[in-house]
Amino acid sequence: MSAFSAHRLFAEQALLSTGWAENVIISLDSDGWIAAVETAQAPAAGDERIAGPLVPAVPNLHSHAFQRAMAGLAEVAGSGDDSFWTWRETMYRTVGLVDPDDVEAIAAKLYVEMLKGGFGRVVEFHYLHHQEGGTPYADPAEMSLRILNASHRAGIGLTHLPVFYAHANFGGMEPNPGQRPFLHDPDRFLALLERLVPASAEAGAELGYAIHSLRAATPDEMRTILGSAPVSGPIHIHVAEQTREVEDCLAWSGRRPVEWLLDEMPVDKRWCAIHATHMTAEETKRLAKSGAVAGLCPATEANLGDGIFLATDFLAAGGRLGIGTDSHVATSVAEELRLLEYGQRLRDRRRNRLAAPGASVGRTIFEAALAGGAQAAGLGSAGIQVGTRADLVVLDGANPYIAAASGNQILDRWLFALGGETVRDVMVAGEWKIRNGRHDREEDIDRAFARVLTKLK
Known part of the structure; x- marks a missing residue:
């Protein structure tokens, strides 16, 4: 998929390395690393608005x-x-x-x-x-x-x-x-x-x-x-x-x-x-x-x-x-x-x-x-903080279980009441790889995989 469309992401709720925060701006550098994290912010023109709670991948x-x-x-x-x-x-x-x-x-x-x-x-x-x-x-x-x-x-x-x-x-x-x-x-x-x-x-x-x-x-x-x-x-x-x-x-x-x-x-x-x-x-x-x-x-x-x-x-x-x-x-x-x-x-x-x-x-x-x-995995650090790679998961803010939750309830709902289908978008190193639950190479990848399964019958 194409590189991230903005150097700044805005999330109404995000799980940072320091805990849950609201109205978060995450600035990314050109290599997909987190350059700055600010809380209690209003989105500016051009910021990419995240469609649900944001957590680390x-x-x-x-x-x-x-x-x-x-x-x-x-x-x-x-x-x-x-x-x-x-x-x-x-x-x-x-x-x-x-x-x-x-x-x-x-x-x-x-x-x-x-x-x-x-x-x-x-x-x-x-x-x-x-x-x-x-x-x-x-x-x-x-x-x-x-x-x-x-x-x-x-x-x-x-x-x-x-x-x-x-x-x-x-x-x-x-x-x-x-x-x-x-x-x-x-x-x-x-x-x-x-x-x-x-x-x-x-x-x-x-x-x-x-x-x-x-x-x-x-x-x-x-x-x-x-x-x-x-x-x-x-x-x-x-x-x-x-x-x-x-x-x-x-x-x-x-x-x-x-x-x-x-x-x-x-x-x-x-x-x-x-x-x-x-x-x-x-x-x-x-x-x-x-x-x-x-x-x-x-x-x-x-x-x-x-x-x-x-x-x-x-x-x-x-x-x-x-x-x-x-x-x-x-x-x-x-x-x-x-x-x-x-x-x-x-x-x-x-x-x-x-x-x-x-x-x-x-x-x-x-x-x-x-x-x-x-x-x-041999990584130096983890979580949403300055100096880590922008590997991020957006949970589906339109899901009523997620929409009605805040803070730790979000994780408890996802892990114990919902599951993988709750994942909406996934970013790896500053690039969106999953959008609205889909991968842009999914059809070709599925076709190749189906041919393998036919061999294994």
């Missing part, structure tokens, strides 16, 4: 884009012991059917859906590197470049995390055939990162990297990568997602996954522990103290039957968390945050678990996800 801290094409295809009951491990077979089948064009089409469609759901940036945890059977493409970065292309086409901000993946289980177990498109040794992986440094910079994307899991990398491989990676961005890892993973880690090392990770690796604010579902009280406190973000994906974790993260305890210990959509059975801020809170309620059989007495649950979890997501 939330970063989506965990995505496997290609999995959006298989959403709904793993919902046929098996023997009664269905789990992540049986779901994974459907995922491997999808991997064997898609080529680079398909992956780009899937990602572009997904990223438009994320924008419509209130996300302004995606952290792509990208491990689909090679052809079926494991043969590299002529350009080993081919699949990563397709992710960069898709993010540009959709207009979403991108933090790209190529993933190191080498083994099937703890102790360097030989990978299975379905994992061959994911695999690298440390030297080839470091060369991939080197290749992507200029490509990411040219695309305006942040670049970090990920280690798939403790199952997929040996300690020596992890240390080699951590010691030699040519990027200083965020580091992500799946950890303690399933109970079987905990059992296997205990059998291998005598320690639980999060315990081992904190003992053996330099976990700090650069790190994001994806899922971290199964932790002891001591692990929960230690992860919180490390400064790492817990990357939660409530819809996917529910879909896979993983379990419920102890968010109450983690936040009480000073932990930082954010949300992602992972396998993309859901693609909206509202659905992920609602499920995050509802999981705590179902476990504890109580209401309003993630806010202090008297505080808005919606405001509390929204701001936690905003700050944690920004940290996990």
Whole structure:
């Protein structure tokens, strides 16, 4: 879409980094950054008037884009012991059917859906590197470049995390055939990162990297990568997602996954522990103290039957968390945050678990996800304030639920009573990407995506 039509935006209500404010003027510079924020102002001629409450766009801290094409295809009951491990077979089948064009089409469609759901940036945890059977493409970065292309086409901000993946289980177990498109040794992986440094910079994307899991990398491989990676961005890892993973880690090392990770690796604010579902009280406190973000994906974790993260305890210990959509059975801020809170309620059989007495649950979890997501995405700051990128969401001021609300009620209505359809407009880096719920490339993106779905029948 075209660049913003005015350097000044006027919103009757806006959630600033300092809290809710009325009659707000937000001035943007030519690169799409917030240059000034003024409250209690009257709009001037030429100011762009916002058609509803204005809030920051939330970063989506965990995505496997290609999995959006298989959403709904793993919902046929098996023997009664269905789990992540049986779901994974459907995922491997999808991997064997898609080529680079398909992956780009899937990602572009997904990223438009994320924008419509209130996300302004995606952290792509990208491990689909090679052809079926494991043969590299002529350009080993081919699949990563397709992710960069898709993010540009959709207009979403991108933090790209190529993933190191080498083994099937703890102790360097030989990978299975379905994992061959994911695999690298440390030297080839470091060369991939080197290749992507200029490509990411040219695309305006942040670049970090990920280690798939403790199952997929040996300690020596992890240390080699951590010691030699040519990027200083965020580091992500799946950890303690399933109970079987905990059992296997205990059998291998005598320690639980999060315990081992904190003992053996330099976990700090650069790190994001994806899922971290199964932790002891001591692990929960230690992860919180490390400064790492817990990357939660409530819809996917529910879909896979993983379990419920102890968010109450983690936040009480000073932990930082954010949300992602992972396998993309859901693609909206509202659905992920609602499920995050509802999981705590179902476990504890109580209401309003993630806010202090008297505080808005919606405001509390929204701001936690905003700050944690920004940290996990490698961004310096978050929220509507001077010096941040203008990644903004306009909620539908014509919706009677929103029109009748003010302040924190707006967030509570959106997150707990409405949902993704409440998002009206989305701006990324000062440019409108969603207007009146539509993307200007939507028809072409939908057609390409439909062709992929036909292949996967």
